[in-house]
Amino acid sequence: xxxxxxxxxxxxxxxxxxxxxxxxxxxxxxxxxxxxxxxxxxxxxxxxxxxxxxxxxxxxxxxxxxxxxxxxxxxxxxxxxxxxxxxxxxxxxxxxxxxxxxxxxxxxxxxxxxxxxxxxxxxxxxxxxxxxxxxxxxxxxxxxxxxxxxxxxxxxxxxxxxxxxxxxxxxxxxxxxxxxxxxxxxxxxxxxxxxxxxxxxxxxxxxxxxxxxxxxxxxxxxxxxxxxxxxxxxxxxxxxxxxxxxxxxxxxxxxxxxxxxxxxxxxxxxxxxxxxxxxxxxxxxxx
Amino acid sequence: xxxxxxxxxxxxxxxxxxxxxxxxxxxxxxxxxxxxxxxxxxxxxxxxxxxxxxxxxxxxxxxxxxxxxxxxxxxxxxxxxxxxxxxxxxxxxxxxxxxxxxxxxxxxxxxxxxxxxxxxxxxxxxxxxxxxxxxxxxxxxxxxxxxxxxxxxxxxxxxxxxxxxxxxxxxxxxxxxxxxxxxxxxxxxxxxxxxxxxxxxxxxxxxxxxxxxxxxxxxxxxxxxxxxxxxxxxxxxxxxxxxxxxxxxxxxxxxxxxxxxxxxxxxxxxxxxxxxxxxxxxxxxxxxxxxxxxxxxxxxxxxxxxxxxxxxxxxxxxxxxxxxx
Numbered sequence: 001x002x003x004x005x006x007x008x009x010x011x012x013x014x015x016x017x018x019x020x021x022x023x024x025x026x027x028x029x030x031x032x033x034x035x036x037x038x039x040x041x042x043x044x045x046x047x048x049x050x051x052x053x054x055x056x057x058x059x060x061x062x063x064x065x066x067x068x069x070x071x072x073x074x075x076x077x078x079x080x081x082x083x084x085x086x087x088x089x090x091x092x093x094x095x096x097x098x099x100x101x102x103x104x105x106x107x108x109x110x111x112x113x114x115x116x117x118x119x120x121x122x123x124x125x126x127x128x129x130x131x132x133x134x135x136x137x138x139x140x141x142x143x144x145x146x147x148x149x150x151x152x153x154x155x156x157x158x159x160x161x162x163x164x165x166x167x168x169x170x171x172x173x174x175x176x177x178x179x180x181x182x183x184x185x186x187x188x189x190x191x192x193x194x195x196x197x198x199x200x201x202x203x204x205x206x207x208x209x210x211x212x213x214x215x216x217x218x219x220x221x222x223x224x225x226x227x228x229x230x231x232x233x234x235x236x237x238x239x240x241x242x243x244x245x246x247x248x249x250x251x252x253x254x255x256x257x258x259x260x261x262x263x264x265x266x267x268x269x270x271x272x273x274x275x276x277x278x279x280x281x282x283x284x285x286x287x
Numbered sequence: 288x289x290x291x292x293x294x295x296x297x298x299x300x301x302x303x304x305x306x307x308x309x310x311x312x313x314x315x316x317x318x319x320x321x322x323x324x325x326x327x328x329x330x331x332x333x334x335x336x337x338x339x340x341x342x343x344x345x346x347x348x349x350x351x352x353x354x355x356x357x358x359x360x361x362x363x364x365x366x367x368x369x370x371x372x373x374x375x376x377x378x379x380x381x382x383x384x385x386x387x388x389x390x391x392x393x394x395x396x397x398x399x400x401x402x403x404x405x406x407x408x409x410x411x412x413x414x415x416x417x418x419x420x421x422x423x424x425x426x427x428x429x430x431x432x433x434x435x436x437x438x439x440x441x442x443x444x445x446x447x448x449x450x451x452x453x454x455x456x457x458x459x460x461x462x463x464x465x466x467x468x469x470x471x472x473x474x475x476x477x478x479x480x481x482x483x484x485x486x487x488x489x490x491x492x493x494x495x496x497x498x499x500x501x502x503x504x505x506x507x508x509x510x511x512x513x514x515x516x517x518x519x520x521x522x523x524x525x526x527x528x529x530x531x532x533x534x535x536x537x538x539x540x541x542x543x544x545x546x547x548x549x550x551x552x553x554x555x556x557x558x559x560x561x562x563x564x565x566x567x568x569x570x571x572x573x574x575x576x577x578x579x580x581x582x583x584x585x586x587x588x589x590x591x592x593x594x595x596x597x598x599x600x601x602x603x604x605x606x607x608x609x610x611x612x
């Protein structure tokens with residue numbers, strides 16, 4: 001794990017990707033920082049951080065696209081997977097290297113609130129809470145990018161997929177608001193989703209009985225609940241889609257609240273993505 | 288050392304490895320021989336734990352590659368068909384990285400790396416980026432990686448590909464010297480490479496082990512290995528009666544010789560028999576003069592072709608050994 005971590009960090013710092021990632025984030029942060037705080041005189045640092053979230057939608061895929069896809073393309077995964085290192089060790093080593101690359105611009109950004117204190121009173125706890133929130137948010141972006149890089153051996157596909165998924169998460173709030181909040185709307189959406197899930201199950205297992213049983217069970221439960229307790233369906237789509245609205249949780253942090261549930265939420269996303277990455281690598285060995 | 292039991296690997300409808308079982312003993316050089324797409328690489332990938340078999344088991348030094356992967360892999364050094372090199376690293380950086388992966392103690396690693404670079408002849412290249420190396424040097428860097436930590440089992444998939452004749456001789460000598468202390472398994476589709484270094488040859492065709500023996504014994508394994516060419520000045524009938532009188536004769540073909548009034552016979556007999564004297568006296572009794580008699584054993588080349596040919600005719604054989612996904 002340590003060897004992989006060292007190699008990845010070195011590789012980022014020996015190639016243009018790592019510097020591009022750091023520079024891109026810092027340049028945009030600098031522009032917003034100048035506009036909001038130095039020129040505008042506004043003392044709340046989280047304004048800048050909120051504005052640069054969108055930059056990570058582009059910067060993260062650049063950093064993560066090759067991390068596992070390239071190993072597969074160059075067949076260097078043969079070295080990693082036949083050496084006495086566990087697959088989870090490989091994945092965690094790679095992830096920590098990505099986080100290290102994120103840590104560099106984050107530490108530089110940590111200086112900015114200190115600069116502002118020269119010109120007036122700035123709430124440092126609030127600023128650093130927001131920065132910690134951004135770090136967690138970008139950390140979960142990196143985990144998503146790592147997972148998607150493991151699903152393909154083409155860097156470009158990995159980058160585009162990562163951008164699309166991150167972008168969907170970013171606008172998830174807006175998507176959720178398309179749906180009416182009535183119980184029947186949620187009911188119909190879930191019925192369709194259950195049918196799609198049953199089809200996916202059939203596609204993956206090629207087992208008609210299991211898929212049919214799953215389909216009937218899910219649809220039956222949904223229908224029964226709809227007639228017995230329609231109230232639980234109200235606004236349910238919004239709640240479900242809200243789970244994927246990763247950027248949403250960040251707003252608590254920008255308000256200066258160290259939101260423990262938000263921390264747990266981001267850490268869960270990271271753990272789930274790393275787990276899926278391990279599974280995706282293991283699955284390929286068995287197929 | 289290595290025990291493989293009933294290995295099977297299936298890609299969809301295609302059987303890449305079909306119920307393969309073998310045991311590899313300590314301190315010997317084993318050669319996997321087979322035409323392209325016979326399943327050599329797939330077998331090696333299963334042995335090293337890169338891919339899992341559909342069924343069957345591999346044990347390295349008693350450790351199952353599936354149940355105790357880390358223990359088992361510690362005993363193996365592996366050079367895959369395409370050397371797993373990072374083009375953005377220098378040769379030395381790469382070997383340091385590989386030493387870290389193999390958990391070689393940091394104290395002993397630099398000496399070991401210097402030693403291996405010397406053995407494989409890449410010391411002069413140590414600060415070059417792998418991207419800029421020629422195929423031969425890449426192959427040797429991959430080989431140095433496989434030897435890191437001097438593992439008891441060294442598995443080399445087509446180690447000679449891309450090397451020039453002098454390098455081939457060097458690497459061959461290196462492999463021979465490794466065979467004294469390590470178990471070496473190497474694969475090739477070129478027979479002369481295998482017979483030059485290996486103590487034991489395993490011929491694989493269409494995922495099946497079709498023969499396994501020493502290079503010396505392999506010819507004896509073949510049914511009807513002994514072939515006798517005979518030219519006798521006599522008529523067809525007499526020659527037939529002479530040959531039919533011999534129990535050891537399995538089959539023969541006759542045709543008129545280019546020499547006037549003589550017949551050529553190609554006789555296949557049982558492995559442990561020597562027909563020459565019996566035929567001499569048989570012919571003498573019939574007053575038939577033997578003009579030419581020659582015993583020809585099948586060469587390894589013939590055995591290889593015969594063992595692997597029959598099936599290539601019946602099946603397409605389009606599977607590539609590097610078929611991994």
